[in-house]
Structure formats: C-alpha cells, structure tokens
Amino acid sequence: MITRTGEVTYDVLSSSGGSYKVARTSKGWGCMCQARVFCKHLRTALANRDMVVGCMRTVAALTDKSNDATLLGSDGFDAWAGQEEG
Numbered sequence: 001m002i003t004r005t006g007e008v009t010y011d012v013l014s015s016s017g018g019s020y021k022v023a024r025t026s027k028g029w030g031c032m033c034q035a036r037v038f039c040k041h042l043r044t045a046l047a048n049r050d051m052v053v054g055c056m057r058t059v060a061a062l063t064d065k066s067n068d069a070t071l072l073g074s075d076g077f078d079a080w081a082g083q084e085e086g
C-alpha cells in the first residue's frame with residue numbers, strides 16, 4: 001500500500017505492517033527505513049510517481065532492481081538513513 005502525502009512525500013506500508021516515509025530532500029530521494037541501499041520502499045514510491053497527491057494505491061512492493069536507473073532519474077538518490085535493508 002502506498003499513499004502520496006505530498007508533492008515529494010509518500011507513505012509506504014509494508015506487508016508486514018511497517019510504515020515508511022519516502023521523501024525528496026535537498027540531498028535527493030531517501031527513505032526512513034534502515035536501508036542504505038536503494039530500498040523497496042523508495043523503489044515503490046518512485047514507480048508510482050504518477051499518483052495524485054492524497055491518492056492511496058494498493059501495490060506489491062517493487063523489488064525488481066532491473067529498472068532502478070530509470071526510476072532514479074536526474075534527482076538521484078542519497079540514502080540519508082540506515083544500515084541495511086529490512
């Protein structure tokens with residue numbers, strides 16, 4: 001489940017019940033989970049950037065890494081939290 005909460009903010013609810021905030025800051029896109037790598041929450045949010053603000057969508061977590069380069073775009077990715085992917 002993913003909810004777009006603002007222009008550059010998303011809430012991603014994992015199947016295990018965890019809630020993660022994904023947002024773009026001046027440093028780039030980041031997720032509040034423990035991942036230092038490009039995590040599935042961030043990947044899921046970027047893959048659903050077509051959502052309207054306030055929209056909620058039920059999607060499976062995007063774990064396919066093959067399209068990461070496309071998802072990132074010029075905004076880039078700066079992991080501002082975490083140690084390992086959870």
Ligand SMILES: [Zn+2]
Pocket residue numbers: 020031032033034035039040041042
């Ligand atoms: Zn994450």
